[in-house]
Amino acid sequence: xxxxxxxxxxxxxxxxxxxxxxxxxxxxxxxxxxxxxxxxxxxxxxxxxxxxxxxxxxxxxxxxxxxxxxxxxxxxxxxxxxxxxxxxxxxxxxxxxxxxxxxxxxxxxxxxxxxxxxxxxxxxxxxxxxxxxxxxxxxxxxxxxxxxxxxxxxxxxxxxxxxxxxxxxxxxxxxxxxxxxxxxxxxxxxxxxxxxxxxxxxxxxxxxxxxxxxxxxxxxxxxxxxxxxxxxxxxxxxxxxxxxxxxxxxxxxxxxxxxxxxxxxxxxxxxxxxxxxxxxxxxxxxxxxxxxxxxxxxxxxxxxxxxxxxxxxxxxxxxxxxxxxxxxxxxxxxxxxxxxxxxxxxxxxxxxxxxxxxxxxxxxxxxxxxxxxxxxxxxxxxxxxxxxxxxxxxxxxxxxxxxxxxxxxxxxxxxxxxxxxxxxxxxxxxxxxxxxxxxxxxxxxxxxxxxxxxxxxxxxxxxxxxxxxxxxxxxxxxxxxxxxxxxxxxxxxxxxxxxxxxxxxxxxxxxxxxxxxxxxxxxxxxxxxxxxxxxxxxxxxxxxxxxxxxxxxxxxxxxxxxxxxxxxxxxxxxxxxxxxxxxxxxxxxxxxxxxxxxx
DNA sequence: TCGTGCGTAAACAAGA
DNA sequence: CTCTTGTTTACGCACG
Numbered sequence: 001x002x003x004x005x006x007x008x009x010x011x012x013x014x015x016x017x018x019x020x021x022x023x024x025x026x027x028x029x030x031x032x033x034x035x036x037x038x039x040x041x042x043x044x045x046x047x048x049x050x051x052x053x054x055x056x057x058x059x060x061x062x063x064x065x066x067x068x069x070x071x072x073x074x075x076x077x078x079x080x081x082x083x084x085x086x087x088x089x090x091x092x093x094x095x096x097x098x099x100x101x102x103x104x105x106x107x108x109x110x111x112x113x114x115x116x117x118x119x120x121x122x123x124x125x126x127x128x129x130x131x132x133x134x135x136x137x138x139x140x141x142x143x144x145x146x147x148x149x150x151x152x153x154x155x156x157x158x159x160x161x162x163x164x165x166x167x168x169x170x171x172x173x174x175x176x177x178x179x180x181x182x183x184x185x186x187x188x189x190x191x192x193x194x195x196x197x198x199x200x201x202x203x204x205x206x207x208x209x210x211x212x213x214x215x216x217x218x219x220x221x222x223x224x225x226x227x228x229x230x231x232x233x234x235x236x237x238x239x240x241x242x243x244x245x246x247x248x249x250x251x252x253x254x255x256x257x258x259x260x261x262x263x264x265x266x267x268x269x270x271x272x273x274x275x276x277x278x279x280x281x282x283x284x285x286x287x288x289x290x291x292x293x294x295x296x297x298x299x300x301x302x303x304x305x306x307x308x309x310x311x312x313x314x315x316x317x318x319x320x321x322x323x324x325x326x327x328x329x330x331x332x333x334x335x336x337x338x339x340x341x342x343x344x345x346x347x348x349x350x351x352x353x354x355x356x357x358x359x360x361x362x363x364x365x366x367x368x369x370x371x372x373x374x375x376x377x378x379x380x381x382x383x384x385x386x387x388x389x390x391x392x393x394x395x396x397x398x399x400x401x402x403x404x405x406x407x408x409x410x411x412x413x414x415x416x417x418x419x420x421x422x423x424x425x426x427x428x429x430x431x432x433x434x435x436x437x438x439x440x441x442x443x444x445x446x447x448x449x450x451x452x453x454x455x456x457x458x459x460x461x462x463x464x465x466x467x468x469x470x471x472x473x474x475x476x477x478x479x480x481x482x483x484x485x486x487x488x489x490x491x492x493x494x495x496x497x498x499x500x501x502x503x504x505x506x507x508x509x510x511x512x513x514x515x516x517x518x519x520x521x522x523x524x525x526x527x528x529x530x531x532x533x534x535x536x537x538x539x540x541x542x543x544x545x546x547x548x549x550x551x552x553x554x555x556x557x558x559x560x561x562x563x564x565x566x567x568x569x570x571x572x573x574x575x576x577x578x579x580x581x582x583x584x585x586x587x588x589x590x591x592x593x594x595x596x597x598x599x
Numbered sequence: 600t601c602g603t604g605c606g607t608a609a610a611c612a613a614g615a
Numbered sequence: 616c617t618c619t620t621g622t623t624t625a626c627g628c629a630c631g
Contacts (some may be wrong), residue, residue, distance in 0.1 A: 002606075045622085343631075391604090391605070391606090392606075393605090394606085409620095410619080410620060411619085411620090429608095430606090430607065430608085431606095431607095433608070433609085434605095434606060434607065434608095435621085436620070436621060437606085437607080437608095437621095438605095438606095439620095439622095440621060440622050440623075441622090441623090447621080454620080454621090455619090509623090522621085
């Protein structure tokens with residue numbers, strides 16, 4: 001408890017000394033990726049990815065050859081007439097089934113090949129896969145090739161027989177084809193064609209067995225059943241009730257070749273989505289890393305704010321990151337060498353790069369925090385050294401409100417910061433000072449003498465007084481909120497479109513569709529709403545010197561209420577989930593990284 | 600240009 | 616004496 005500041009004081013000096021040292025392989029990897037992903041198009045995304053792509057192409061070739069071989073075998077063994085002239089339904093059926101199986105096999109082979117390749121890339125250090133991104137190593141099918149190539153493959157399988165195939169039941173392969181295949185360019189129709197492929201907007205892979213299990217456990221909720229319609233991909237059969245749905249499911253979607261193939265295709269869909277997500281995450285991390293790398297160049301402006309490095313989303317990585325990063329000086333004061341900086345300050349809400357170097361983040365960050373915000377983005381901020389877009393006051397309040405007794409000692413507040421935000425595991429002297437400063441400065445923080453010493457509590461009335469001030473008094477905030485809202489919506493839409501289309505490594509999705517950012521933006525909206533609602537309901541309570549009119553800006557947003565009580569849910573979650581195995585929050589981060597760096 | 604809000608740095612004091 | 620905690624002041628920056 002007590003030794004923190006001791007080390008922290010030293011850390012400044014040590015940090016400076018370590019400015020250019022430290023094995024930051026993570027940074028290097030990320031910067032490598034970043035360097036290649038500087039291109040405007042995601043396709044330029046890069047080295048390792050390109051290698052993977054090449055490998056995929058090779059795998060595809062292999063798959064094609066296998067397909068051809070199998071087709072030839074079928075023709076030789078079963079048929080004497082050329083395939084394309086074969087019009088006997090039974091034979092067709094058989095052939096389609098066989099080809100589906102062949103297709104599945106090819107997919108599996110491709111997966112294996114690609115997986116092996118990814119592994120080898122990993123071993124060679126050519127490809128960095130972050131442990132926090134589970135999808136990547138397990139999702140061998142990279143987006144680059146899948147949509148179109150897969151489409152071709154599938155078409156090869158089904159083209160000759162799709163008509164007959166679909167006469168029996170007008171779903172299956174055709175719809176699936178478009179679903180699985182919808183490539184970046186064409187066919188947004190796939191979005192429409194298969195609106196039920198997702199459950200609550202989330203695609204998921206369910207094997208038939210799992211389905212039966214899950215619906216046994218939850219009698220009338222089934223991922224494949226909703227709104228009286230069967231949600232099996234491509235099937236929109238109307239089922240009046242759950243029982244009829246079950247009948248339908250068992251009869252129409254029994255375990256057969258077609259269902260299996262559909263399932264596999266759906267798996268591919270999901271894999272692509274996951275891969276897309278992983279890539280977007282990676283891109284984000286690379287962007288952040290890139291900025292941090294620049295900011296930590298010798299004598300460069302430290303830029304401890306904004307987005308700080310660490311390509312890590314995993315615990316282990318976050319643990320490692322402080323070591324791997326050059327510890328920046330704690331004082332970002334003078335914008336010393338903008339030349340080496342290049343542009344760029346990133347705001348979490350907009351991910352825009354702007355021109356001049358700022359030694360602090362803009363007002364975009366000065367947003368009161370809600371518990372939901374923290375809860376939603378908790379994991380993100382825990383692991384990514386990204387400056388949380390909230391004011392110290394908001395964070396302090398949050399920390400205090402999360403405590404069981406709504407009161408914390410200073411040290412406990414420190415611990416909360418370090419526990420909840422990877423960012424605050426560095427530069428302890430700076431932010432701790434800021435915390436103390438804020439505690440003293442703001443009337444909303446009340447120091448209460450305790451038996452053990454003193455604890456800090458939040459005067460909600462005072463705090464709420466501040467909020468209308470912040471929002472009404474700072475129109476930029478409102479604008480920012482609105483812009484974040486404006487962002488959020490199309491972004492989510494973009495993300496959804498991206499998801500629906502299964503591929504499309506759009507930069508927009510990368511930078512904007514990031515769910516975390518979306519959460520953030522929406523959280524900010526919520527916060528704004530809460531503030532505005534509060535303001536509206538307490539107009540008479542507006543702080544002196546402020547015109548009531550200021551509080552009535554029609555910034556509206558959403559209906560979710562936001563009050564301290566709202567924090568209860570997330571709070572318990574937060575407080576119980578806070579102990580990452582990697583660190584003990586009681587004497588954490590302040591300067592260990594530095595010391596380790598020194599070693 | 601000015602006011603405001605925020606972050607950062609630092610000086611200082613009191614107490615353990 | 617060192618360290619933590621708390622207060623206060625000053626300054627810089629962004630923004631409207």
